[in-house]
Amino acid sequence: MATIYDVARLAGVSPATVSRVFNGTTVTPQNERVVKEAAAELDFVPNRTARTLRLRSSDIIALVIPDIENPYFTALARGVEDEARAAGYSVVLCNTDDDMSRESGYLDVAVSEHMAGVIIAAASDRSDLSPLLDRNKAVVAVDRVPRGAAIDAVTVDNVAGGRAATTLLVERGYRRIACIAGPADVETSTRRIAGWSAALEAAGLPEDPTLLEHADYRVDGGYAALERLLAHDERPDAVFVANNLMSVGALRALRDAGIHPPAVGIASFGALPFSTSAPTGVSTVSLPARELGSAAARILLERIAGDRQEPRTVVLEAVPVV
Amino acid sequence: MATIYDVARLAGVSPATVSRVFNGTTVTPQNERVVKEAAAELDFVPNRTARTLRLRSSDIIALVIPDIENPYFTALARGVEDEARAAGYSVVLCNTDDDMSRESGYLDVAVSEHMAGVIIAAASDRSDLSPLLDRNKAVVAVDRVPRGAAIDAVTVDNVAGGRAATTLLVERGYRRIACIAGPADVETSTRRIAGWSAALEAAGLPEDPTLLEHADYRVDGGYAALERLLAHDERPDAVFVANNLMSVGALRALRDAGIHPPAVGIASFGALPFSTSAPTGVSTVSLPARELGSAAARILLERIAGDRQEPRTVVLEAVPVV
DNA sequence: CTTGCGTCTGAAATCGATTTCTGTAACGCT
DNA sequence: AGCGTTACAGAAATCGATTTCAGACGCAAG
Numbered sequence: 001m002a003t004i005y006d007v008a009r010l011a012g013v014s015p016a017t018v019s020r021v022f023n024g025t026t027v028t029p030q031n032e033r034v035v036k037e038a039a040a041e042l043d044f045v046p047n048r049t050a051r052t053l054r055l056r057s058s059d060i061i062a063l064v065i066p067d068i069e070n071p072y073f074t075a076l077a078r079g080v081e082d083e084a085r086a087a088g089y090s091v092v093l094c095n096t097d098d099d100m101s102r103e104s105g106y107l108d109v110a111v112s113e114h115m116a117g118v119i120i121a122a123a124s125d126r127s128d129l130s131p132l133l134d135r136n137k138a139v140v141a142v143d144r145v146p147r148g149a150a151i152d153a154v155t156v157d158n159v160a161g162g163r164a165a166t167t168l169l170v171e172r173g174y175r176r177i178a179c180i181a182g183p184a185d186v187e188t189s190t191r192r193i194a195g196w197s198a199a200l201e202a203a204g205l206p207e208d209p210t211l212l213e214h215a216d217y218r219v220d221g222g223y224a225a226l227e228r229l230l231a232h233d234e235r236p237d238a239v240f241v242a243n244n245l246m247s248v249g250a251l252r253a254l255r256d257a258g259i260h261p262p263a264v265g266i267a268s269f270g271a272l273p274f275s276t277s278a279p280t281g282v283s284t285v286s287l288p289a290r291e292l293g294s295a296a297a298r299i300l301l302e303r304i305a306g307d308r309q310e311p312r313t314v315v316l317e318a319v320p321v322v
Numbered sequence: 323m324a325t326i327y328d329v330a331r332l333a334g335v336s337p338a339t340v341s342r343v344f345n346g347t348t349v350t351p352q353n354e355r356v357v358k359e360a361a362a363e364l365d366f367v368p369n370r371t372a373r374t375l376r377l378r379s380s381d382i383i384a385l386v387i388p389d390i391e392n393p394y395f396t397a398l399a400r401g402v403e404d405e406a407r408a409a410g411y412s413v414v415l416c417n418t419d420d421d422m423s424r425e426s427g428y429l430d431v432a433v434s435e436h437m438a439g440v441i442i443a444a445a446s447d448r449s450d451l452s453p454l455l456d457r458n459k460a461v462v463a464v465d466r467v468p469r470g471a472a473i474d475a476v477t478v479d480n481v482a483g484g485r486a487a488t489t490l491l492v493e494r495g496y497r498r499i500a501c502i503a504g505p506a507d508v509e510t511s512t513r514r515i516a517g518w519s520a521a522l523e524a525a526g527l528p529e530d531p532t533l534l535e536h537a538d539y540r541v542d543g544g545y546a547a548l549e550r551l552l553a554h555d556e557r558p559d560a561v562f563v564a565n566n567l568m569s570v571g572a573l574r575a576l577r578d579a580g581i582h583p584p585a586v587g588i589a590s591f592g593a594l595p596f597s598t599s600a601p602t603g604v605s606t607v608s609l610p611a612r613e614l615g616s617a618a619a620r621i622l623l624e625r626i627a628g629d630r631q632e633p634r635t636v637v638l639e640a641v642p643v644v
Numbered sequence: 645c646t647t648g649c650g651t652c653t654g655a656a657a658t659c660g661a662t663t664t665c666t667g668t669a670a671c672g673c674t
Numbered sequence: 675a676g677c678g679t680t681a682c683a684g685a686a687a688t689c690g691a692t693t694t695c696a697g698a699c700g701c702a703a704g
Contacts, residue, residue, distance in 0.1 A: 001433075001457055003690055014654045019692055026652065043456070048434040049380075050690035053371045053659050060431070068399055068415070071596075074391045081417060085424075090431050092414035093390070095403060102407075109382070109412050111323075112370040134365070135323055219596070251598035274393075274541070274595045276573035325660055336684045341662055348682065372660035375689045646704085653698080662688085671680080 002042035011038035022046060052114050061089045061300065062110045063293075064103060064120040067217070068095040070245055071273040072289050073121065076142065079293025080119055087301050089116060096123045098183070098216070107131045117300045119293075122146045125185045138303035142296040144187050145313075152303065153313040154296040158188050158269075161285045161318030162195020163202075165267040166240045168283035168320055170203045174238035174265045178211035180225040180250060181242045186217070192242040192269055211236055215246055222249025230257055238265030244273055251282070271321065285318045292316060324364035333360035344368060374436050383411045383622065384432045385615075386425060386442040389539070390417040392567055393595040394611050395443065398464065401615025402441055409623050411438060418445045420505070420538070429453045439622045441615075444468045447507045460625035464618040466509050467635075474625065475635040476618040480510050480591075483607045483640030484517020485524075487589040488562045490605035490642055492525045496560035496587045500533035502547040502572060503564045508539070514564040514591055533558055537568055544571025552579055560587030566595055573604070593643065607640045614638060 008015040011034045020027050021035040038044075052058040061084050065073040081091045094106040103123045110118050111131055117138035120129070127146040132139045141153040169177050179196045182189030193212065200207045213228055215221030222241060226249065229236055241247040247268035254264060261281025271286040295314050330337040333356045342349050343357040360366075374380040383406050387395040403413045416432075418425040425445045432440050433453055439460035442451070449468040454461045463475040491499050501518045504511030515534065522529045535550055537543030544563060548571065551558055563569040569590035576586060583603025593608040617636050 004692095005690075015691075016654060016656095016693080017652090020653090023692080028652070031652090045430055045434050045453070047375075047436075047690050048431070049371055049375045049436055050659090051692075053369075053375050053661090053690080054692050056659070058371075060435075062414075069393065069396045071391065071393070074396060077390055077417070090416075090428065092384075092416065094412075094414065095399070106412065108367055109370070112367050113382075114369075114371055131367070245596075248596045248598055255598065272596070272598070274567075274570045274597075276570055276577065276594070276597070277599055326662095327660075337661075338663080338684060338686095339682090342683090345662080350682070353683085369660050372689090373662075375660080375691095376662050378689070648703085649701090651698100651700085653696105655694105655696090657694085658692085659690105664685105664687085666683105666685085668683085669681090671678100673678085674676090 158191035166199035222246025488521035544568025
């Protein structure tokens, strides 16, 4: 691999001059030409590792997400990418699989690779961002905010969304409305539950705590949770499902039980991914996933550029689909 | 950020000793203890950039894929991750969006960051891997192999899969079977078309070239392609769709046209992602996405470990779902 | 002709970890 | 006691780019 020294030698200049050519400082047009020719000749690609070591910062942004297989997060990733690339940064994705140790491993990588910044959808409420914060690395939380972290955040209004989704079921005449929530230690989940409760209360419906099932935000978890609800003594007549993938699981469980949606109502927080059939009996509240990503990226880029204002939280709306 | 020198000073040893403690070479138990205490005290995280610069190789593997929003590729990513992590490597994902210039940008990043290796599902037949190969970086192609690249590859048997999918339609009695293929410059697409042709020929059915539509392997492309087929003078009675996302688009187009699947048969290459309804009138050939990823990762890891044998190609089967 | 200023260049230090090479101490053996 | 061997530690070079500092040169003004 050709280095800046090889280029310098071939061009008959010093390494400093080669560096200057690639960094836009003043160089004779003559020298610029010679250096560029030499670089092309040698197929020179600057060594980013050396550059990063010297500058103590690279132009890579890490996006840390809990589930790469969830289309919601991949759409979010697209939003991040669009903004970041436009600003000249590369984005790398890190999948934590909801595992805090994997997450902290990736955070260490981000720190020790001197990445420019991190956008993170935390694996848990208790995710520890201190490795980043202590070294005042630019960080933006997206979708989920770890408890007590005083950082920029971009989220959706989970309470309002949960209420809206549940209300759709109420309006359609369902009375005994269950909830399949996400993990108890994930912020978005507790808020969506709060929205569910609020909607029930507003409608004057009884809130039966046994109708709350926790699952894992995955397809299989939603499937199992719905099975548990069906086995209930007093079976619910509708279910508010707190994320897209669990809704898929819940619908599969219904199908396998020979029940078809209007019979049991389903409201999904987040549109069903890649659905092909007109949603009969399924209400959804849709999330601006891509916008979450791009908003987070914009804030991160400002921080990287040196913005020092107080951390702010941007809340986007979840919109009920009619 | 604490460095190895800070740790050395606090522990009263030389930087070399600190390095040895973290790399498992022989050090007095006494020194080991002192160094570890000092490191913990200072919250020391080794600077990977410096390490990589010196060693000329990091322990990060890049996975370059054309469409992060396609569940097939994210499942593949999971396969890669599982293997790579087990071997102590971190995986970063790079999304090229089928764009060769973005792709080559990421390949340059992989080279100039001295990543340990690259697994790539190429954006095109004509993708240029020479930046990697010239510097003999470990590379494995997965899913798609750029034309003429003499490298390790893990693919599915696209011809057999295309034939099997088409044959399912033939067996169900359809006679005028169209094909919605992917981009003309993508290897998997041309092979799946070949499978479609072979099945038609084997069944003695006429092969009408106007029944072949090219699209982009995306949902919207599949939608538009199906609309074009419906507008045909002699409308097809079934369609072989060459990937999962286009099948979603095609089914949506059918739905919007008021046609329901058994009326027009659909065979999808790749299972429908997150489907919730029992597939009526939709045949699928399912792909071992995760296995593709893990097989590719295993080969890459062997190469990284120094394997020098001839490049080999592993072909996995696409299995018709009954 | 000298002074002064501006423009451009190169030498060398720097970022932080790894590793070779050299040196010292301790130990076992004859 | 003398010698060889092993085990460990430290000094210093190294990876490749950036950047400071100082020097060289040209040109204009006095």
